[in-house]
Amino acid sequence: MEQRSAVNIANSLEHMIFDGTFADGDRLDEVRLAEQFGVSRTPLREALQRLESSGLVTLIPRRGAFVRQPGPLELLEMFEVMAELEAVCARLAARRMSNEALEELRHANTRCQMAAEAQDSDLYYAENERFHATIYRESGNSFLEQESLKLQKRLRPFRRQQLRFRGRMAQSLTEHEAIVAALTSGDSNAAANALRDHVTVQGERFQSLMAGLKAAAS
Amino acid sequence: MEQRSAVNIANSLEHMIFDGTFADGDRLDEVRLAEQFGVSRTPLREALQRLESSGLVTLIPRRGAFVRQPGPLELLEMFEVMAELEAVCARLAARRMSNEALEELRHANTRCQMAAEAQDSDLYYAENERFHATIYRESGNSFLEQESLKLQKRLRPFRRQQLRFRGRMAQSLTEHEAIVAALTSGDSNAAANALRDHVTVQGERFQSLMAGLKAAAS
DNA sequence: GTCAATCACTTTGTATACAAGATATTAGTT
DNA sequence: AACTAATATCTTGTATACAAAGTGATTGAC
Known part of the structure; x- marks a missing residue:
């Protein structure tokens, strides 16, 4: 040290x-x-x-x-804000994203897929973050990008555990594909909803995890 | 000092x-x-x-x-994020807001109206902030509330000037009424859109102001 | 025996002193 | 005269010393 x-x-x-x-x-x-x-x-x-x-x-x-570690309630609130922030990024990106950026996003998702096939949840996590960060960047709003990255970083330790749920990586991939499709078609509402749901699922998973822990502790 | x-x-x-x-x-x-x-x-x-x-x-x-003062570009980005944050607050508040809170919001708007009638832009500004802060609070998400308050505070010096535009206070009041109506009917999409537009207008006013300054300087 | 008050010790908050890097100035050379 | 190099000065970064507030323990009284 x-x-x-x-x-x-x-x-x-x-x-x-x-x-x-x-x-x-x-x-x-x-x-x-x-x-x-x-x-x-x-x-x-x-x-x-x-x-x-x-x-x-x-x-x-x-x-x-x-x-000051955030408690369960505050974490849920943070997940909710993260979901909404990412939804905003998606909405803006759907209109502003270039073809090159879309291609980059598909590449990032391909790397996620490879990580999922290798059952490497750490690698999946890293590639997944890049996938999301690409959407933040393509919102075309650097301030929004920075804020999103800050919250992503803050939630990282709590998000990480969730990929160890059985089948979560596969489900996540499917959701990614829906997001890419919405962004490709330029449908901003669909993209926003897809991304919001994608992140909200994690918050809900987290909630059930916390509930389980709480039940086990009592 | x-x-x-x-x-x-x-x-x-x-x-x-x-x-x-x-x-x-x-x-x-x-x-x-x-x-x-x-x-x-x-x-x-x-x-x-x-x-x-x-x-x-x-x-x-x-x-x-x-x-490090934010430049025109960064300010526009911040206004865009503010508009989206407030839209999220409105969407959540539309579902979660109690009748008492709605009453409080109407009171806040009444005070805005009195300030507008007195042509007191400073007072209007203060009451307007309370109006918005009430919606942040009624999102039922304290983390979102805090983040919104932080950005509101950050944009305060730039927002303040705008009320001095002729007719801006009256227009702002009309928009407030649309927001209250949407929240009362519990229509979350309408509330989100009304609040987003309300804030976006300020960003656009700011943009034209900056463009004017830039043109005058050259 | 228990509660309270005083005193000792620990810890934070701030000032000052010192070291190292950056800037400006001056002197010397081309 | 202009450019470079060396030195002097100023500013930041860090350590240490000191003051004030807080915590805990011990002693005394009820």
């Missing part, structure tokens, strides 16, 4: 929060983390300030920094 | 960037600002880190902090 500079520390901490090194509500001890990173408290505090604006930690004055 | 604590400094700087105290590309001198605020460089730097994640300044390593 030899890392220098305040901005890199923020990224490292972000990663550690995402991969579950810290649980929800954990206090981030400044001196402890500072010596772990081999820096003083000053750059570490600057990193914490950044994480607070990203919503990953809560900064309570005179008390410290606490990691 | 007697202000203490890092988080307050961030808010003050944000305000100063919004109200045009700093122009696009201006370098924010740490020592200069520190003594203006009557603090040391440490809390001021922490404030700058926060502003960077909000996208208001760019932090170039070993060079300093530079204010």
Whole structure:
């Protein structure tokens, strides 16, 4: 864990929060983390300030920094917003997308298909992200693209598990094809609905997963 | 300008960037600002880190902090996203809104009307924001509400000017009534379209304003 | 024995000091 | 006179030191 500079520390901490090194509500001890990173408290505090604006930690004055993992309710809300954001991207992309970009999208989906045939869910996940990112980009609105990428990144750790559901990759592929078809025909409403449903399914899967966990815990 | 604590400094700087105290590309001198605020460089730097994640300044390593005002293109993109976000809020609110909330919305619109009759564009602006914020809240999705409020805040300085166009307040009011009607009937598509158009008009006004400025400058 | 108050210790917030990189200026050479 | 190189100055980045607020433990009183 030899890392220098305040901005890199923020990224490292972000990663550690995402991969579950810290649980929800954990206090981030400044001196402890500072010596772990081999820096003083000053750059570490600057990193914490950044994480607070990203919503990953809560900064309570005179008390410290606490990691703030989204709860089930907030996650559902975020999935709902993600679905709507992607629907907007699709609607805009349906009108603005070039033929070259459509070809690129089909290529991305082909790579998804290969990953699915190899039953490689990690690879599928990576290619799937590129498929979606292509649609964000082709919305022709960089601000929308950036916002979508931000939320995609934020939801990544929670989305990832879902591909391990049996048959999910195959279903996802089918939905991709419907999306490509709608974008090809330039039908913006169909594209928006297809993408919204595609993402919403993941949110619902997540909901049932959470319900299962909750039932198991009681 | 007697202000203490890092988080307050961030808010003050944000305000100063919004109200045009700093122009696009201006370098924010740490020592200069520190003594203006009557603090040391440490809390001021922490404030700058926060502003960077909000996208208001760019932090170039070993060079300093530079204010980053969105250009005409980026502003149009932001208006487009705002329109779509509000459309989503409206679609969800149309299904989820309670009768009490609808009543509250009508009240908010009544206050807008009073402000319009008094030709008080500042008051109209404030009441208009509350009208919109009510719809965000009634989307029943706090995450969406927060994101919408963030973008609303970001676009505030640019939106504000538009109400000074002759007849804009009256037109805005008419559009509000269409929105309230759609929400009352629970027609989510109509509500989404009404709100999208309502916001898009502002973006287009802004575009023509920018075009005018550009033409005048050449 | 339990509750409360005071004191010690821990931790955050801020200032200052120091190191390293970037910019500007000046001097020297062509 | 113009361009380059070297140096001086300024600015950022980081460490350390100090002050203030908070937490916990111990002691005393009821």
